Amino acid sequence: MTTTLRPTGPSKQSADGARERTYDVCDNGRPVGAVEISTDPAFGATAGVLRSLRIDATHRRRGRGVIAALAAEEVLRGWGCAQVRLEVPADNDAARRLAASLGYTERSRNMIKSLPQDPPALPGGLVARPMSEEEFGHWETTAVTAYAQDWIDRGVPADQALRKSEADQARLLPHGLSSEGVRLHVLVHDGAVVGHIWVARFEKGPGSLIGWVYDVEVREEYRGRGYGRALMLEAEGMALAAGVDRLGLHVFAANTPALRLYESLGYATTNHNLAKPL
Numbered sequence: 001m002t003t004t005l006r007p008t009g010p011s012k013q014s015a016d017g018a019r020e021r022t023y024d025v026c027d028n029g030r031p032v033g034a035v036e037i038s039t040d041p042a043f044g045a046t047a048g049v050l051r052s053l054r055i056d057a058t059h060r061r062r063g064r065g066v067i068a069a070l071a072a073e074e075v076l077r078g079w080g081c082a083q084v085r086l087e088v089p090a091d092n093d094a095a096r097r098l099a100a101s102l103g104y105t106e107r108s109r110n111m112i113k114s115l116p117q118d119p120p121a122l123p124g125g126l127v128a129r130p131m132s133e134e135e136f137g138h139w140e141t142t143a144v145t146a147y148a149q150d151w152i153d154r155g156v157p158a159d160q161a162l163r164k165s166e167a168d169q170a171r172l173l174p175h176g177l178s179s180e181g182v183r184l185h186v187l188v189h190d191g192a193v194v195g196h197i198w199v200a201r202f203e204k205g206p207g208s209l210i211g212w213v214y215d216v217e218v219r220e221e222y223r224g225r226g227y228g229r230a231l232m233l234e235a236e237g238m239a240l241a242a243g244v245d246r247l248g249l250h251v252f253a254a255n256t257p258a259l260r261l262y263e264s265l266g267y268a269t270t271n272h273n274l275a276k277p278l
Contacts, residue, residue, distance in 0.1 A: 002028050003067040005035065005075070017045045019079055025055060025068040032059040037072050039079065042167065043160040048076035048084040048278070053095075065098055077278050082157065085275040096272060104274035107154055109259075111267040112210070112248040119237030122187075123226065128234045131184040131196060136177050139184075139196065143215070144169050154252060155275075172200065172214060183238045187218075187231050194222040197231045199238040202248065211239030213249040228258075232265055 005023040013019045020038035024031040033055035040047035050072055055065050076084055086104065088095045122128060131139070144165045151161035173179045181201035186193045195218035202212035213235050218227045239247045249267065251258050 003032075003064045003071075004029075005068065005071045006031075008034070019045075020051075021075070023072070025053075025064060027059065027064065032056050032064060033068065035068050035072050037076055039081065040085065042164045043156065044163045046080055046082050046157070047160055048073075048079065048081035050084055050086040066102065069098070069102055073278055081278055083155075083275060083277050085273065088272045088274060090269040090271060096274075099274050102276070104276045106253040106272050107275045108250055108252045108273045109269050110248060110250055110271040110273070111262055112246055112270050113236075113262075113265065113267045115211075115236050115240055115245050115247055119240050120233045122230055122233060125189060126227075126230050127188050128185045128197075128231075129188065131177065131186050133177060135186060135193070135196075136184065140169075140173075140176070147215075150252065154254065155277075181242065183242065185234055185238060187227055187234065189222075189227070192222075194219055194225075194227050195231050197235050197238070199235050199242070199247075201242055201244060204246075204248070209244050210246040210248050211235070211242060211244045213247065216249075228261055229265070232261065 004026050006026050008022045008024055011019055011021040018039050018041055020036070022034060022036045025033035025035055033053070035053045036051040038049045038051055039045050040049050050069065053065060053069055053072070055068070073084055085107070086099065088099060090109075144162075147168070148158070148161040148165035151164060152158050173182060177184060179200075182198070183200065184196060184198045187195045187197070196215070197213065198215040199211050199213055201209050204210050213232075216228065216231050216235070218231065236247060239245075248270075249262065251262060253259075
């Protein structure tokens with residue numbers, strides 16, 4: 001058995017340098033699957049994505065998936081990529097085992113919750129209100145660098161992390177607090193702002209809108225008092241007010257307290273986001 005990759009067409013390259021290509025996975029020249037790779041639009045040209053890998057059912061369990069993935073990584077190295085990532089659905093145990101055998105580790109995961117019909121009440125003594133323009137200005141000055149640092153702390157090169165953070169901010173908040181579908185609220189206790197939450201509409205699929213928690217933070221001096229849970233309850237009300245009945249989020253795998261909080265609130269994992277250096 002000789003397993004190789006054969007391009008299905010020319011490599012596509014955009015004006016900003018992004019690349020993508022699809023290959024047949026061949027066994028002695030005969031197609032038995034397909035693999036699709038690209039550079040990462042979020043992190044830039046030195047980050048690769050294994051976008052899909054399929055081996056036909058009758059040709060599985062013979063090592064072809066491993067060989068195809070390794071060959072795809074070699075192509076990405078040739079493109080100048082220093083790392084590669086992939087997404088695995090939570091219910092695809094076989095894909096997770098394959099990724100683990102290839103040296104991928106979990107970087108983060110996506111989670112989602114179906115919301116109750118009525119918004120939950122905040123605990124006594126807490127109120128939430130929309131973030132003011134002045135508060136938004138203070139938050140915006142540090143938000144890009146703080147989010148970039150989150151990625152840097154998890155092994156993403158600084159230039160890639162900053163690129164993603166700046167691009168996300170520009171895409172998601174093009175008009176600040178006036179951006180369409182965006183809501184930023186602050187949580188107040190005894191007159192003091194103790195944290196904030198950012199929720200916006202997110203198109204999960206064609207014609208399918210959900211709410212998405214883009215940022216949630218309790219100020220350092222107020223942590224450990226249950227304000228994070230209260231902010232997530234506020235997020236549910238914000239999503240329901242926006243006309244959506246599901247709320248999703250992205251959480252770093254190493255953030256165990258946050259994972260436990262979201263699980264206790266009824267969020268379920270939908271995707272594992274894995275990565276490895278090349």
